[in-house]
Amino acid sequence: MANILVVEDEVLISELIRRNLSLVGHGCDPAFDGDEALEKLSGGRYDLMILDVMLPKRDGFAVMGEAEGLPTIFLTARDGLNERITGFSLGADDYIVKPFEMLELLARVEAVLRRTQKHAGTFELDQARVDFGSRQVYRGDALLELVWGYDFEGESRTVDVHIQKLRRKLGWEERIKTVYKLGYRLEAHG
Structure with missing residues (x-):
């Protein structure tokens, strides 16, 4: 299954996402601020990133700007049209607004992985x-x-x-x- 980086500063939401992704077979690493996310991206191999916009140290848009083509789903409370357009213009594959349904997030993760993985293997x-x-x-x-x-x-x-x-x-x-x-x-x- 996929190796996913979950970048979310709220510990309980991060844990909930990671547990549910693990239940369906994905490997997950947490990052709780923008700098930690970039550090993990430079040292690890990920198939997908779930990324909050409002993060300490460096926001999600800045992280996305340095993620170099990594499939990304923004998961954020920022629901304005400008934020969504910014997310998609930076190359996001999806944009989900909090509060969210876990089953919908899991379905969107699977959809992005189907579209972006080069080969099924x-x-x-x-x-x-x-x-x-x-x-x-x-x-x-x-x-x-x-x-x-x-x-x-x-x-x-x-x-x-x-x-x-x-x-x-x-x-x-x-x-x-x-x-x-x-x-x-x-x-x-x-």
């Missing part, structure tokens, strides 16, 4: 390979499951049943976790 764990581009899972070169690759108008628990079968077939009972009201996540460590 693959992920390997234990003896299984997940091909994100084709949405196929292999174990030892054998196709295990194509989710939604067929016409079926059955119960709404169809995905749950398939995930249960995947858990058993891959031996990932402790790796594929259910995320309440969101879906599933794969835990690669632990």
Whole structure:
């Protein structure tokens, strides 16, 4: 999943965002002011930045000006037209006004990542390979499951049943976790 820098000076909001992004499988680093954000950007590799405008030391617009093409979602209480235009003119991919709904933020993060990531790639764990581009899972070169690759108008628990079968077939009972009201996540460590 993506490595995301969350630049938010309000500790509780930062923690809430980071916990929810982690629940869906993203790695998150916090920064609580503009200077710390630039320091982390210079020393780390990020796929996306969630950025507040009103920050101590250096505001979000100044940070964005030095972020060099990093996909960015502004998340701020500043809702004026001039601020939004400034954000987009600096290259922001999205602009969300506080207060915000967490599920909407998660959906917008996924949308920006889909648009900006160069290649879907693959992920390997234990003896299984997940091909994100084709949405196929292999174990030892054998196709295990194509989710939604067929016409079926059955119960709404169809995905749950398939995930249960995947858990058993891959031996990932402790790796594929259910995320309440969101879906599933794969835990690669632990």
